[in-house]
Every structure is written in C-alpha cells, then in structure tokens.
Amino acid sequence: MKKRLISALLVSAMCLSLTACGGSGGSDGGSDGGSDGGSSSGALRVAIWDNNQQPGIQEICDLFTEETGIEVQVEVKEWDSYWTLLEAGASGGDMPDVFWMHANNSQIYMNNDMLLKLDDYIDKSDKIDMSKYLPQVTALYTYNDSYYAIPKDYDTIALWYNKTMFDDAQMEYPNENWTWDDLYDAAVKLTDKDAKKYGYALNVTNDQDSYWNMIYSKGGHVLSEDHKTSGYDDPNTLKAMDFVGKLLSDVCPPASVMAETQTDVLFESGTVAMITQGSWMVPAFKQNEYTAEHCDVAMIPYDAETGIRASICNGLGWAAAANTKRPDDCWKLIEWLGSEEMQIKQAELGVTMSAYEGTSDAWASNTDLFDLTGHLAMAEESTVEGVENMIVEYPFTYNAVKWTSQCQKDLVPAWDDPAQMEDKCKEFAKTMNDIIASESK
Numbered sequence: 001m002k003k004r005l006i007s008a009l010l011v012s013a014m015c016l017s018l019t020a021c022g023g024s025g026g027s028d029g030g031s032d033g034g035s036d037g038g039s040s041s042g043a044l045r046v047a048i049w050d051n052n053q054q055p056g057i058q059e060i061c062d063l064f065t066e067e068t069g070i071e072v073q074v075e076v077k078e079w080d081s082y083w084t085l086l087e088a089g090a091s092g093g094d095m096p097d098v099f100w101m102h103a104n105n106s107q108i109y110m111n112n113d114m115l116l117k118l119d120d121y122i123d124k125s126d127k128i129d130m131s132k133y134l135p136q137v138t139a140l141y142t143y144n145d146s147y148y149a150i151p152k153d154y155d156t157i158a159l160w161y162n163k164t165m166f167d168d169a170q171m172e173y174p175n176e177n178w179t180w181d182d183l184y185d186a187a188v189k190l191t192d193k194d195a196k197k198y199g200y201a202l203n204v205t206n207d208q209d210s211y212w213n214m215i216y217s218k219g220g221h222v223l224s225e226d227h228k229t230s231g232y233d234d235p236n237t238l239k240a241m242d243f244v245g246k247l248l249s250d251v252c253p254p255a256s257v258m259a260e261t262q263t264d265v266l267f268e269s270g271t272v273a274m275i276t277q278g279s280w281m282v283p284a285f286k287q288n289e290y291t292a293e294h295c296d297v298a299m300i301p302y303d304a305e306t307g308i309r310a311s312i313c314n315g316l317g318w319a320a321a322a323n324t325k326r327p328d329d330c331w332k333l334i335e336w337l338g339s340e341e342m343q344i345k346q347a348e349l350g351v352t353m354s355a356y357e358g359t360s361d362a363w364a365s366n367t368d369l370f371d372l373t374g375h376l377a378m379a380e381e382s383t384v385e386g387v388e389n390m391i392v393e394y395p396f397t398y399n400a401v402k403w404t405s406q407c408q409k410d411l412v413p414a415w416d417d418p419a420q421m422e423d424k425c426k427e428f429a430k431t432m433n434d435i436i437a438s439e440s441k
Contacts, residue, residue, distance in 0.1 A: 043071035044329055047096035049082040052283035056351035063345075064336045070329050090114050095321035097330050101149045103140040103314055103394045104401040110143035111398065116320040118147045121331045127339040133355045134379070136393040137315030149317025150338035151355035153346070155279045156311040156391070157213050157300050158374040159183070164294040165190055165197070165273040174274070174298040176377070176384055180214065180243065183274065183301050187251035190273040199251040201263040201272040202244065204415045205408060208312045208394065209278045210263075215240040216310035216392045217303040223395035228436060232407075233429035241425050245418025255415035267291065276300055279353050279375040282367070286350070292369050299374040307386050311378045314394040315355055398439040403432045 048057060054076050061072035075096065077085055083105065089095025090109075101109065109115050122128050130138055133151040141149035161174050169190055174183070187199025203210040212222055220237030223230065231237050248255060253266065263275045268288045285291040302309035318337050320330035336342055343354035350366035353375065360379075364372040382389045397403070407428055414424040 043073040045096040046072055046074045047099040049077055049079050051076050053351050056349035060342050060345055097324045098320050098333055101317040101319040103396045106141055107398045110148045114322050115148040116322050116327055125335055127335050132357050136313045137355050141317040149319040150334050152316040152318050153352040154313055154315035154355050156375045156378040157209050157276050157278055159298045159300050160277045161274045162295050176299045178301040179304040180301045191251045198253050198272045200274045201258055201266050202252055203263045204255050205259050209276055211244045212312045213310050217308050219306045227397050230429040230432035232425045238422050241421050245421040248418050286367055297370050297374045299377055302387050308388050308390050310390045310392050313391045397436050403435045
C-alpha cells in the first residue's frame with residue numbers, strides 16, 4: 001500500500017474498532033506525557049488502554065527502572081483515543097515508544113512498517129524464546145516470518161454466574177459437564193421478564209466473548225483457515241446463530257439494553273444470572289462489591305452434538321514504534337515484560353493470564369473470590385469424556401476491524417428480531433467476502 005493511503009485507512013479502521021481483550025476500555029488515566037514522546041532522552045512512553053491493568057503494569061515497569069535506570073511513563077487511554085494516538089503517530093506525529101498491539105489492527109501496522117522488527121533482538125536474547133508462548137497469540141504478531149511484538153497475555157472465555165440467583169431458585173451451579181442446552185434450560189428457569197431478571201445476557205457488541213464461541217463449538221467458523229472467506233453462511237454457523245436467536249428471544253434482556261448497558265454491567269447489578277466473559281474482566285469483577293460477593297465462574301459449555309468446547313483466544317502483544325529514537329531501550333523493556341520472571345509477576349499481580357507457558361497458574365491463585373480454573377482449563381486436556389477443549393485463534397485479516405464492525409451494524413435487525421437471523425447472516429457473509437477481497441496488502 002502506498003504510504004499516503006495509510007493514514008486514511010487507519011482513521012477508518014480505528015474509528016470502527018471494537019474493544020476486545022484486555023478490558024472494556026479505561027478512562028483517560030495516568031499522565032499524558034506531553035507532546036515530546038519518542039524523545040531520545042527522558043522516560044520511555046508506554047501506552048495501554050485498560051485502567052484495571054495499569055497498577056500491575058506500572059509495578060512491573062518500576063522494577064525495570066530499578067534494574068536498568070531507564071524511566072518508564074505508563075499512559076492509559078480510552079480505547080478510541082488510544083488508536084487515534086497511534087494513528088496520529090503513524091501519520092507523522094509522535095508515537096509512544098512501547099505500546100499494546102491488538103489482533104484487529106496488527107496486520108495493518110506490520111504490513112506498513114510501523115512496528116519495530118524484533119528478529120535480531122530475539123536472536124540475541126537469553127530471556128525470549130518464541131516457542132515458549134501460546135502459538136495462537138504469536139501468530140497474531142508475525143508477518144512474513146518476522147516478529148513484531150512479544151506476546152503479553154492470552155485470554156479465554158468462561159461462564160460467569162450469579163450464585164445467589166441460583167441459590168434462590170434452588171438450582172445447581174454450572175459445571176464442566178454443562179452443554180449449551182443445559183445453559184438454555186437453566187436460563188429459562190431463571191428468567192422473569194416482568195421482574196426484569198434474565199437468565200443470560202449476550203454481548204451483541206463484542207463477538208469474542210459471546211457468539212463466536214458458540215459458532216466454533218457447534219462446528220461452524222467465522223473465517224476460513226486461509227483467512228480469505230467468510231463462514232457466516234456455513235450451515236453449522238447458521239445453526240449456532242439460530243441458537244443465539246433462541247437465547248435472545250427467550251432468556252436475554254432486549255438487544256438495545258444489552259448494547260447500551262453492556263453485559264458486564266448487567267451482571268454486576270444482579271440483573272442477569274449468567275454471561276460468557278473473558279478473563280480480562282477478572283480485575284473489574286474483583287473490585288465490584290456485588291460480583292465479589294455473589295458471583296463465580298465455570299467452564300464455558302460445550303455442544304452435545306459435536307463434543308466441542310470452544311473458546312476464542314486473543315492476546316495482546318508488546319510492540320515498539322518503528323520510528324522510535326530509542327529502539328534498544330524499547331527492546332530492553334519489551335524483553336523485560338516478556339520474560340518468564342515478569343510474566344509470572346504479571347500473573348501473580350492478577351493483571352491477566354500470561355502468554356509464557358507455565359506462568360498462568362499464579363494468575364488463578366491471585367484471588368480467593370472466584371474459582372478461576374474455568375478459564376485456565378480451556379488450555380488443558382478435557383476431563384469430560386468425549387469432549388474436546390478447543391482454543392480458537394482470533395479470526396483476523398488485513399483489516400479485520402472493518403468487517404467485524406460492519407457485522408455489528410448488519411446484524412442489528414437480527415438481534416432485534418431473531419427470525420431474521422439466517423437471512424442477515426447470509427447477507428453479511430457476502431458483504432464480508434467483498435470487504436476481504438478489497439483489502440489492500
């Protein structure tokens with residue numbers, strides 16, 4: 001792609017971008033760092049978008065400063081502001097030195113040489129071994145066999161439930177033996193629409209923590225393995241989306257309520273009994289008095305027919321600006337953040353599950369408020385006979401944010417009227433194929 005087109009493409013992509021993985025977006029926090037980011041002296045500017053993770057990240061960066069003498073300034077931006085900041089830097093302004101990269105946007109940044117290539121640094125490092133990270137995450141930040149980010153974390157989706165609502169209904173809690181049919185049956189019993197209490201809520205504005213998991217569990221797919229064709233018209237995908245429509249009709253709040261209020265807020269208020277949610281929400285649920293007292297987590301259900309329990313796996317990457325004036329210092333920090341020692345530290349602090357193999361057990365032990373093994377178990381062998389745990393790589397193309405955002409718009413009629421689900425999915429499959437075909441490489 002010609003350089004003069006990069007800015008316009010990024011503006012379009014970031015304006016449409018979705019929040020997924022690493023929190024639901026934080027308010028502007030931390031210090032701004034002024035306008036002299038990327039300078040050859042002073043503190044390294046580090047940008048993230050989740051206030052829940054800021055204390056832990058800052059602690060790890062402070063340890064880095066003690067070890068190296070290199071100061072680090074962590075900035076927290078709103079999700080939209082975050083990508084505007086990076087876009088402005090890519091258009092000729094100042095990018096932060098080190099920052100989070102997301103699967104929705106990584107292909108654009110890697111393709112257009114906006115990220116520091118890390119191959120030579122990795123080859124010389126005694127702390128970074130790329131084979132030690134979850135391959136589904138490493139793949140998100142690899143382009144033409146080169147690495148442009150070190151995996152920070154990985155996430156899985158689990159079933160969060162309200163123990164009090166189950167107790168009041170004298171119902172057993174969800175467990176690893178639950179199928180999606182079990183979830184539906186329990187949700188029906190827990191739904192009282194007159195009292196505005198619902199058995200389940202489905203995030204119609206965030207595909208990763210909701211219906212994408214059902215699609216793969218039921219044998220469908222969002223994107224073909226070669227990343228060139230939509231799976232929204234696949235028969236198994238349509239079967240899964242019909243099930244989504246059934247949930248929307250029978251056991252969920254109105255789609256407009258879920259879109260405006262967000263499912264985590266509905267869950268934190270005791271309005272809904274169950275949600276599927278990502279591991280990135282644990283810090284927020286720990287801090288919320290209601291969820292800390294009333295809620296817990298189990299494995300995401302599996303499909304009785306396919307025997308598949310599926311969880312979409314995303315993960316953030318630590319990247320540096322290609323035009324940073326301090327590439328070696330940036331690498332020292334990225335190497336520190338990606339090292340086994342600091343990945344363990346991240347898990348112990350409860351920031352997120354860590355991407356380095358064998359380090360996330362500490363994350364499950366960071367709190368006694370919830371049993372977090374439901375999240376970790378997705379990356380392990382299934383203990384249920386005839387059931388396969390499947391970690392699904394986050395679906396991505398060159399400009400994935402364009403079609404994921406378009407999907408939100410095109411499926412609105414189906415969220416409001418599930419009878420239209422199959423038709424709208426088939427229509428969107430054609431739109432998605434057109435978008436992918438038009439992507440500039």
